[in-house]
Every structure is written in structure tokens, then in C-alpha cells.
Amino acid sequence: MVNRQPVIAVIGAGIAGLEAARQLAALGYKPVLIEKSGTTGGHVAQWNRLFPDMTPAADVIEPLRAQTAGIKTLLGTEISAINRLKDEYNIVLSDGSSLLCQAVLFATGFRLFDASKKEEYGYGIYDHVITNRDLERWFNTREDRRIQQPKAVGFVHCVGSRDLKAGNTQCSKVCCITAIKQAIEMKEEFPDAEVYCFYMDLRLFGKKYEDFYIKAQRDHGIHFIRGRVSEVGEAIDGRVVVKAEDTLSGRPVKVTLDLLVLMAGILCNPDALRYARDTGVAVDDDGFLKSRDNLAAITESSRPGIFFAGACTGAKTVPETLAEARSAALAIHQYFSNRA
């Protein structure tokens, strides 16, 4: 009989952490969820609806929360340091206490690119420039003075993704489909508005994403312009003037918009990088945590007892993250089974 008493620290109570904790508990382990913020659910909990079926984010979050209700969860708790001991890890928490655990699961997720870093887009400077996250918040709360009955809305893909100058050369994977989802939602919200998507490439790899794209084109008349927005200015009425090249016609285009939504990309959570340093886990060339094997063992680190789930190893969709969380739980189970 394997010893099923080891303590497993799950860092981050987003969907990856919650799902992994749920699976670990089901396998008979004692996971401890450590969450920096005051609530569980991570980024997904801040979202309104999810592509491609327009599923309310709550439909994903609520069952996970319900099923992890009995699991020890330290909310509002930051990690000051992680000390590597022999076979064990000692996690020093912000409240001064420490947690001795036999395995650590990084479910640290991602950090959204700070769109104000792309200075030319004027996020935080112009009155009607927002990010994908701001728009989701508006869908949830309907409160944002920057959104006022727009007649023309633009979406800029790849803000802080695939951009050497922004310090992230990776594709954030989910922004294309998120932009299309939000474009459709805005068009539904403001049917008279012209909606433009400025893209470099459309990367619609997932299940039914392409259908979503066709729907956006045909049913909603969303204009797709292949070209990266070069600069944004503010007109005298406070509207934003967007300049880009329409690379398909080889000409510069200019359009005045009432709202510009920047699709901020996905970066590795900087906290994760700090924990990685503490625990001796390597960081991959793409700026995310390095798995033991990017094909066969994406949830395992090269350190015994350290596991990964979700966006800490790269941008992921919700189903990918959930699948990885389950996979990580099994990998941990395997780890303790072998040790026993």
C-alpha cells in the first residue's frame, strides 16, 4: 500500500490548481492550495464568456470551486521563499508560517502583458484604449467610462506577443480567438458599430475556432485587416486614430475608432520564475518554465517533486489547462507510487 499522506503544495488556485487539487484529493492525497489573491479561479474567473461556445466562465469555475471546497486553501497568501531540502520542500509563506511538502505543483499561470508597454498604442494615456481583460470586466460589470456606445471598435491582435521589442517572441495562442469572440460580442452589443480586427496572422487552431471566424465574417460583418497597428493617436473629440498597413492591399490604412481593444498577450507569471530560481527549476528559451520533455513530459520538471500544470509552461487554452492539470495529478501520483 502506497503512503498517501504526502503533502502536495499546489501554487496557484486558478483552474489548473483547482483541477489538479481536485484530482489529487480524489487520488487520496492532501493537496494544499496556495493562492496569492483573495479568491480562487484565477484569470478565468475574471472572464465573462469563453470561446468557442460562449460558455459562461462561471460554468467552468463554479463546479471546480464546489468540488475543491474541502481542500485546504490558503487565500491571500504569498510565498516568500521555497527551500529545497532532501526529498522535501519547505515553503515559507507571507504570514510567517511555513509548509513542509513532499511535492510542489506549479499552477502559477500567466501574467497578462502590460499593454502600456506598447507605448505607441496609448493604453493608459488615451481615453478609449482598453485591453481584452478590461473588456471582459466590462462584460461582467458594465462599468467602464471608456466604453460609451461605440460606433467603431478596433481589436489589435498580438499586443506583447510575437514581438521582440515587447520582450515576448511567443504566440499567446488564445488572443486570436479571444479577439474574434470579443468582436462578435461587441457587434452583438452594438449592432451598428463597425468592428475591425488588426491581425498579423490568424491562428485559429482549436476545435471550432475556424467556424467562429467564418461566423464573425459572414454573420457579423467584422472587418479583418491583415496588418499590425503601427501607432495610435487621439483626435480632438477623444476618439482614437489608428494607423496600420493593410498588407493585403499594400497600402497604409487609417481609421478613427471609438474604442480600441488591445489583445494583451500571455507571459509567464514572474512569481513562477522566482520560485523556479528557489527550487532550481530551469526556465526555457520561451520565457516559461522548462519541462523535463516538451513532448512526453510537459507536466514534469527536471527536479524530483516539482510538477507543472497550465500556463506556467506556455500559453494554454482552458481545455488544455484542465487536461494538463489532470495529467499533472497523475504524474504526482506516479511519483509517489514509485517512491513507495
Added chain:
Amino acid sequence: MIYQGKQKIWADYQKEIPDDHWFYVRSCIRQNFFPASEKYFLKICRDLLGRDIYESEHHTTCAGIAYHCDTIPQETAMTVVARQFALMTEAGYDNLVTSCITSFGNYTEILETWREFPELEAKIREHLWKACRREFNKPKYVAHASDLVYKLRGEIAERAKYHLVSRATGEPLRIVEHIGCHYSKMFPHKGVGGAEYPCVLSGMAESWGGQIIDYPERRHCCGFGFRQYFVQANRGYSVSNTHKKFESMEPFHPDAIITNCPGCPYFLDRWQYVIAEQTGKTYGRNGYGIPVLTYEELAGLVLGVDPWDLGLQVHQVAVEPLLDKIGIPYDPARKYLGMNEKEIMKPGLPSVLKCC
């Protein structure tokens, strides 16, 4: 516009500007276009604010124009620049301040190139030695003269005789800033406020009472573009770019444009006449144009220097409406009197643009 957002960005792009002891290099073309600007820069810094600014009569062009026109290779430009550094070293200075934006860009670019490719620096030192037996230390700080005025803007404001506000209404003047392309577009961290929202000029204008307006084509080139202007057949392209800027700023009704580059004020000023002739359109009020000032001229006005001593009579666009608005007194009769009180001749009047 969210002002706090800009301040946040400005905080990221503050460069260190030493307070005193500068080796000053003049611009090739400004001395012809706006002759009093450099004079009053030195006058204000030295006489009014008591700073040590040194200039040498041996310094030459930085070769920036030739370099940007692709008529000389970069190594030649580097050697010319190395010679200026040698003059600075010989004079015992560490801080270089340039009058010209293209020079500033050129110096910065060369120093950055040397930082990346030290072997190139060694080679240039060798070239310089072979050419004129000189040696040099690289400057500790390179600043543009506008950086220095930006740094001293508070001291100027303290001594200000006039403020950039409408005398009639007390409203701040609406000022358009135009930053030379070579100031920070190549190396954002070398400019005060970065490349997207530089605050070197807006900082001055605001501390002297004006209000900066942010129009969509704010970042656009003035249209000079070296080759675009120097080849006559290409000048249509040059003036079209300027035209684009004026069309974009027109709805904001600016009272003045403030610039920090040798070419920009010249083209923004003179092209207003050409545009008016070609399209019949003027951008100021009542058929006037929008006055274009250098930062030194603006500083001089604020400090109460006589407009004609500042050389404002050589501007194509009449400055009188601006002077009236601020309430700066001037004697129209003296407008075309030279330094020695002799007539310098009155220019012919254009057919469209109103010039008093």
C-alpha cells in the same frame, strides 16, 4: 487623454543631465535659419543662469547631413565626430551638448555603435590619429541643448517676464510640440520622456504656462527628410508630409508650434507659405499661419527678450498675433532693422498667407 498615464511613462524615461560644464557644438544650418537661437541659448545659460558652456571655433559639421544623405560612409562620419570629441577632451570637458538634433542622434548612434562594436572605436581612434594626430575621451554625457533647457526650465520660469497664457482670457496657450525625429526615435532612452510621448518640449511649455496639445500626427516627420528635400523633384513628398501634419493639428487651433530640431521649424514655417500658395489654405486664425518657434526663441520671449533681437522677423509666418496674444510688446517699425539699426530689407508679401 489621461495625463497621469503620460507622467507614468515620463518617469520611465528620465535621463541624467549634469547641471553644469558643457562643451557646446553648434548646428550647421540653424545659424542661418534662426541665427539668434544659439546666441540666446548661450546667453541665457551663461549670463542669466550662470552655467559654464564652452564652445570651440574649431568644431566642424558632425557630418550628419552627409551621412543621412548617403553621401559618406559611417566611418567617415565617425571620424569627424571623433574629432569633435577630441576638441572637447582638449578643452577639458566631459559633457557634450549639441544644438542640432541630427548631431545629437549622430553622436548617440556612434557612441552606441562603439559600445556594441569596440573594435570599430579602436579603428576610428586610429583614423583620427592618422588624420590629425588627435586623441579623445568619449563624453560622459551627451545632451541636446533642449535637454539642458528642459532641465533649467524651472529656473527660467522663476525669472519669467511673460507666461504662455492669453493676456485677454488668462487661458493657457495651445502649444504643439514637434520633436526632431533623430532626438529619441532611434534610442528612446536617450530622450527625455522617450520616443512616443517625449516631454522635453512639453515640459518647457507647461512650466512656462502653456498647454500642450496632442494631435494624431504628432509623431510624424516634419517632412524635411534630407534627401526628400534636397532633390527638387522629391519636394512634393516633403511638403505633403508637412501638409499632413497641419491637416491633423488644424482642428486643435494651436497658437504656436515649438520645435527642437534645426530642420523642423524651418520646414514647418516655410512650407506653410508653399501650402498656402498651392492650396489657398492657411492654418492660423484670420489668414495667418501658425508661428513656429525654436525652444530658445520661446525661452527668450518668456524671459522678456525683444522679439526682433530673437530674430523672429526672419520667420515666414508672422509672430505678431502670438506676441499680441501673450501681450509681449514689440515695435513694428524695428522689425526689419538689423543689429546695427540698419534696414535689412522687407521681404515681398506672399499672395495667400497673411504676414502683417
Added chain:
Amino acid sequence: MDFGFKLSPSSAVNLDTVDRRRYDRLVQLVPDACTCIGCGSCSATCTSASWTGMSVRKVLLGLQRGRDAEVDNMLSGCMLCGKCTMVCPRGINTRQLILTLCRLDKNGEVVR
């Protein structure tokens, strides 16, 4: 006064002012027209491309960017052979699209 040079027109497309009436009407009549992904299959296979540079992709784009003269020039060389319909990965009925477009006047009205 002749300066020896003139203001040159901007090559930029201003989407605020571009006249999209023909495109909008086309989309009403042939909704699939908006599903073009600009792959260029139609251009590559076009029989008349060697004479007029005809390309359904460019026609659709030109309509949205106010390049009416180019669009008309391309359309006037179309022989309706249907190859573009055969190769379109989005299944756009390009012949219907072209015929419909040829029936629209500058204001996007169907000529009677």
C-alpha cells in the same frame, strides 16, 4: 506660383471616409463575399489574370478600400469561366459575386 513640385496625394486609405456602398450592397446580396480569407487561390488560377491582373481577392479588398477604378478594370476582364469558384477554399460563389457586382452602380444600387 510654380514651385516645380506639388502636394502629392496620400496613398493611405482612410477607412472613415472610404465609400463602401458597393461592397455593403454586395454583401447583402452575396453574404459569402465576406468570408474571403485572402488566400489568393482565385488570383493564381484566374484565366484573365495575365491580361488584367484580375483577382477576386483584390476585387473584394479594393471595394473595401475605395479602389474602384482598379476593381472595375479587373472586373472588365473577367470571362466568368468559373475556375475561381472551383478553387475557393471558402466555397464562395465567385461567379455570382462578380455578376452581382457588375450589376451595381457606383452608389451600390442594382441597375434596372
Added chain:
Amino acid sequence: MRERFASGFDPFVIPFLIGMIFVLGYCLVAMIRVVCQLPKTDRKRFLLSLITPKYIWMNIRDIFLNCLIHVKLWKRNKVLGYMHSSIAFGWFMIIVLGHLEVMLFVPQRIHFFYYPIFFNYFVAETEQTLQGALLMFLMDFFLLLILSGIVLAIIKRFASRIVGMRRTTRLSALDQVGLYSLWAIFPLRLLAESFTAHISGGSFLTIPANWVFRQFLGNDLNALPTWWAYSIALCIFMCVLPFTRYMHIPAEMLLIPMRNAGIKIRHPRKGFALLEVYSCPACGVCIDACPMSVRKANLRDCTVYLNRQLRRGNERRIAEISDKCLLCGKCSAVCQVGVQGPELRVAQRERRKFALSPSYADFDVRPMAEAVAGSGGVLYFAGCMTQLTPSILRATASLLDKAGVPWKMMDPDGGLCCGRPLMMAGRSEQARELIAKNVEIIRSSGCDTLLLSCPICYRVFKEEYPLEGIRVVHHSAFFQELIAAGKLPVQREEGLRLVWHDPCELGRGCGIYEQPRAALAAAGELVEARKHHAESICCGGSLGSLSLSFEQRRPMTQNALENLTAADPGQIVTGCPLCLTTFVREADRPVRDIAEILDEHCR
């Protein structure tokens, strides 16, 4: 026989007279109008044919066989054939026999044209003669024949499947009035004649009926009302006839001589087109035949509804129906009166106005002409569609080489379009420009044979190109000849089951059915599709349709494939690159061009 009334008149004939005068007047005016609408040359040609003995004989024969006997319908569907000919021929015979009776018994009344219709009311039988009995018998016999037809018609209306039609036309309100009045006419005649049979005499149908009625009615009071009813039913039928599908009865009688005279549709709405529209009996045979009607889609877009909308002048629907059609020609092939659905539609398309019309004047084809100049022999024009199917190109080239035929390709780097797609879209003027350009190239080659692997091109080259002295041939026919002449040693592969798909443009369009079959038989065992030859089903890819979307076409392709694979062939063979590409997308087995099959089996 003696007359019962000295006046020879009763008010009940008035409704009939009204109806009769109205319908005759209407038809006369309409006929004159149609003839006047013909272009001058056509009109002259038609009028001349009416006095040419050869045409007179043809017209009488065709009208008798088609309008009365409905031979074409018999060939297609025995029950429907019987139904139609029993009513048409029976009615015709009743009218003829009625006139015969009048002529024989009351010749002085032959100028009262209601007399033959209501003969039995106006006469009393004085003595029984063999002659009279025979006529009475024939009258009853044909009435019975008609009644049997009417019974079938009623069954067809309420359960069309029993008579072998999957779908039947949805009738308009007036059509229903006409239909029910038509149904009523003959039972009412039977009743009327039965009530008076003890006076006027009768035969096996009317005498027993008379006896039965007398048993429980015992008086003649019902006679007059039923004759009234009979007359009113006739009146109603004749008055609505011009506005119902029954207009086809008089219209077809004009259509047949016009068609025999070689008149074609020259105007979308006038003259011959108008006549075709009125000749449509709305039988609905075209609904089942239409390839678009698969899975109950587009049911209202076949020719019968085009004709109806043309009569109503519903422009929106006319445009919609005209644009949707694949122009496969199947409705024409099955139509009993020969309404030319595709031609009617193309005429509507031609009527359309355009803001922009293409012009190919600037297309410089001199380099193309120079490239083939003086090549002689066979000139092979692949055409746009074959350019998309290089396998056909290669196989054709290989076969030509194997047969040692000197040949040259007309469009190795792509050429001009043949013009047929433009014609189908109703832009024949523009097509003429392309034709002139292509002729320039072809003439410069000095070829004697123009070979085509695409039936779309083939048809237009054959029908519209001025290529006197040059043989225009489809590759399937050409290769069949080479095989027959022993120049292509095609070897038969045992166990290879092939089905030939007749492309619309090649089969129904150009009448080429047997040559490809003969050629294929040399390579393998030929099986037939469920529907083949003139009834083959369009692949759904046709350029004829302007508006059908890809998704709408897909079920048509699947249906055509289902038809082709009824005998479970190993491979489907066709001779059209467009059919090929269309089928390949949906087929569960290999689809090949005939050239590919022949090339594979040729040493």
C-alpha cells in the same frame, strides 16, 4: 330522330355559348399576338410552313400524337399516358361524334355550334337504327373512357405516388377552379344525358342510368337542371381556361407548328417564349426530373414554376428561378410539350442590365496565335476547366501520341475562355468577343480538327463558332474513332466495371451518348446508371447555375453519385473536367476521365 323544340334553343345553352365565344375569341387574339411578336424572318418562316405540305403533314401528325394521344407521356408513364389521352382523345371524339350526329340526324342545325354538345337534349328518338345505336354506343363509350381518366386524375391529385409521380405541382386558386370544373363536366354530362335517355335514346351507360333514376325519381324534373349544370361547368372551365394551366391545350396546338418550322426563343417574354410559357400544362414532370429538387430542396424553382411566374410577371421570383438553374436540360428532355427550360432562363438572364460590362478588346492574343501558327492537324484546346485537372491533359496528350496523331496544344499556358460560361450567364455579346479571338487563334493554326476535352467548350465551339472546314470533336468521340480504326490498342481489363456519366453539355447538349460508351466498352465492362442517356442527372457542379451555393450543390452531387453507383461500378467515368472535380469531392470510389481510363489500358 326528331327535334323536340321547334326553336332548337333553350336558355341553358347560354352559359356554354358565353364560355365558348370567350375562349375562342381570347385564343384567336392571343394567337395573333404571338405570331405578331415573332421577329419578321421568323414570322415569315412560320407562315410559309403552314402552307408547305411537308409541314402540314408533320403538324397534323404531331398535334394528333402529342395533343390527343400523348404518345410521349405513354412512353414515360403508362398510367399518366392513359389518363391524359383518355380525357383528351375521348373529349375530342365526343365532339367529333356529336357533330356527326347533328350532321346525320338534324343537318339543318349544324350551324348552331352548341347543338353537337347538347344534342341529346334537343332530340327525341323516333326509331332505333343500327347507325343511331352505334353512334350512341360510341358516345357512351368515350364518355366512359373520359370518366375513367377523370377518376385517375382525382387519384393523382390526392395520391400522386400511386400514379408514379413523387411530386406534383401545387395548383394556384384559378387552376383549382379549372380543375374542379373539368372534373365536373363529364359526370354532369353523364347525368344530363341519363336523365333524358328515355327521350333521346342512349346506350349501355345512359339507358341503365336512366332506368335507375326513374325508379326512385319517377319524373323528368331533374333533366333541365342537370343540363344547366353541365352547361355552366363548361362555361366555367372555358372562362377560366386562359388563366389556368389548361391554356396549354390551345397553346400547344400553335407551339407544335411553330417548333416544326424551326422557330427559336428570341425574346425572353414575347413570341415563342410566351407560347412556350402558355404551353406548359403544369404537369410537374419537371419537378421530379430537376436535379435541384433532391431532398425536397428548390422544389419551387423548376421550369413549371418559372412558367407560372412568367405568366404572373413576378420579376423577383423570375430572376431567382432563372439564376438558380443548372441549365442541365433535363426538364426539357422530359417535358411532354417541349418547353425549353434552360433556353427560357438564359433569355431572362440576357434581359438583365449591367452597370459594368467586360470587354476583351485589349486582350492581345497574337502571341498565342503565333505559337500555334501553321501547326495543322489536330489542335487541342484544353480550356479553363481541363487546366484544373492536369490528369486529363496528360492522358489526352499521351493518347494522341500513342495514336501517332500530329497535334498541337492551343492553350499550353492557359488560354481564353471559350465563351460558354458567359453565354450561360446571359452575356452572349461578350461571349462573341471571346469567340472572335479564339477563332483568330484557331484559324492561324491551320488545323483540320479541333479537339476538346471539356463538353462546355465543345458545345459552344460546335454551336456558335464559325469554324467551317474544321472538325470540332470531343475527345471521347475522337478516341472512340481511333480505337475503332485500330490506332489505339486499348486492352480490355477483366473485372473492371465502369459506369459512364453523361455530362449534361455532352449528352443532352450535343447528343453524344454512344461513342464514349463504345470506347469504354473496349477497356472494361460497362454498366449503366439508374438514369442515363438523356435522363442522366447533372453532377451539380454546372456553371449554368449562377446562384446555387457550394453547400446547396452538395446534395445534388451526392444524389447524382447515388444514381451512378446503382449497379455498383468499380469506377465512375465521365468526359467533363467539371463533372470530374465535382464528383471527386463526394465520391466513394474513383472518378476518372475517359481519357485516363483509355490511356491506362492502352499500350
